[in-house]
Amino acid sequence: DTEVTQTPKHLVMGMTNKKSLKCEQHMGHRAMYWYKQKAKKPPELMFVYSYEKLSINESVPSRFSPECPNSSLLNLHLHALQPEDSALYLCASSQDRWLAGAEQYFGPGTRLTVT
Amino acid sequence: GNSVTQMEGPVTLSEEAFLTINCTYTATGYPSLFWYVQYPGEGLQLLLKATKADDKGSNKGFEATYRKETTSFHLEKGSVQVSDSAVYFCALRGTYKYIFGTGTRLKVLA
Numbered sequence: 175d176t177e178v179t180q181t182p183k184h185l186v187m188g189m190t191n192k193k194s195l196k197c198e199q200h201m202g203h204r205a206m207y208w209y210k211q212k213a214k215k216p217p218e219l220m221f222v223y224s225y226e227k228l229s230i231n232e233s234v235p236s237r238f239s240p241e242c243p244n245s246s247l248l249n250l251h252l253h254a255l256q257p258e259d260s261a262l263y264l265c266a267s268s269q270d271r272w273l274a275g276a277e278q279y280f281g282p283g284t285r286l287t288v289t
Numbered sequence: 290g291n292s293v294t295q296m297e298g299p300v301t302l303s304e305e306a307f308l309t310i311n312c313t314y315t316a317t318g319y320p321s322l323f324w325y326v327q328y329p330g331e332g333l334q335l336l337l338k339a340t341k342a343d344d345k346g347s348n349k350g351f352e353a354t355y356r357k358e359t360t361s362f363h364l365e366k367g368s369v370q371v372s373d374s375a376v377y378f379c380a381l382r383g384t385y386k387y388i389f390g391t392g393t394r395l396k397v398l399a
Contacts (some may be wrong), residue, residue: 178332216378216389217333230385264332271385275321275340278387280332 177201178281180265186287189255195284197248197265205229205271206248207278208240209264217264223248224271255288262286291316291383295390298376302369302397310364310393312353312379320381322346322355322362327376327392336364336377369397 178199187193197206205224209217222230223242237259239251248265262285266278296311314322321340325333337346342357351366362379374397379390 180332214392214394216392219386222386266333274382275338276382277323277335277338278333280325280334282332285330 178265178267178279180263180281180284182284183282184285184287186289187252187255188289189257191255192251192253194252195250195263195265195286197250197281198246199267199279200246201267201269201279202245203267203269203279204245205268205276206242207266207268208248208250209266211262211264211283221250222271229271252286255286257288260286260288291320291381291388293379293381293388293390295377295379295393298392298394300393300395302395304371304397304399305368306397308364308366308369308373308395310377310379310395312362312364312390314360314362314379314381316360316381316383319357320383322353323380323382323387324351324353324362324364325378325380325389327378329375333378369395371397371399373397 181196208220211217220234221240226242241249262283264283265281268276268278292315323338324336326336337348339346339355345354376392378392
């Protein structure tokens with residue numbers, strides 16, 4: 175099974191709402207990633223978790239809060255977002271953050287619209 | 290720093306035409322190289338990869354060869370189909386993260 179699942183598929187939220195995105199993989203991968211992708215652009219790295227610990231934060235605003243409850247799950251908590259945060263949020267996993275040649279497996283993404 | 294440069298799109302081809310999408314990279318050391326494909330409304334799917342110089346990655350009729358001397362990893366397919374219409378991203382694995390090119394949109398006409 176090489177699947178990464180993400181829920182929800184679509185999310186519309188107001189600027190005062192709190193919501194969460196969920197990502198799950200059962201490949202035994204120990205590295206998990208959050209990316210943000212705007213239309214017609216490549217994915218931009220937000221966070222990397224390695225062995226359930228936050229390894230990289232690419233200077234993401236604090237209104238985005240990641241969480242890795244266990245090795246299979248990755249959440250992204252959203253609070254007080256801005257309209258410019260509307261984008262496709264992609265989760266990915268790889269076998270190990272440090273393993274040369276390890277490819278990433280991506281989920282289908284959550285399409286987020288902030289109103 | 291590490292970077293990936295892809296040819297500008299969109300690329301429009303007729304069915305059964307030959308495809309080349311150029312990708313060059315700048316990196317220290319010997320990074321692993323990847324091609325990902327993204328269909329409309331979906332996430333990225335790994336298409337192929339190469340982990341060392343002269344390696345050829347191949348999948349579903351697509352091929353790319355890791356050329357260290359020209360720092361290139363061009364994607365090719367001998368005969369494209371309408372179903373190949375998508376955005377293609379070249380990527381490298383840098384020191385601590387993956388670096389993506391800007392993507393090349395391919396449109397194949399029947």
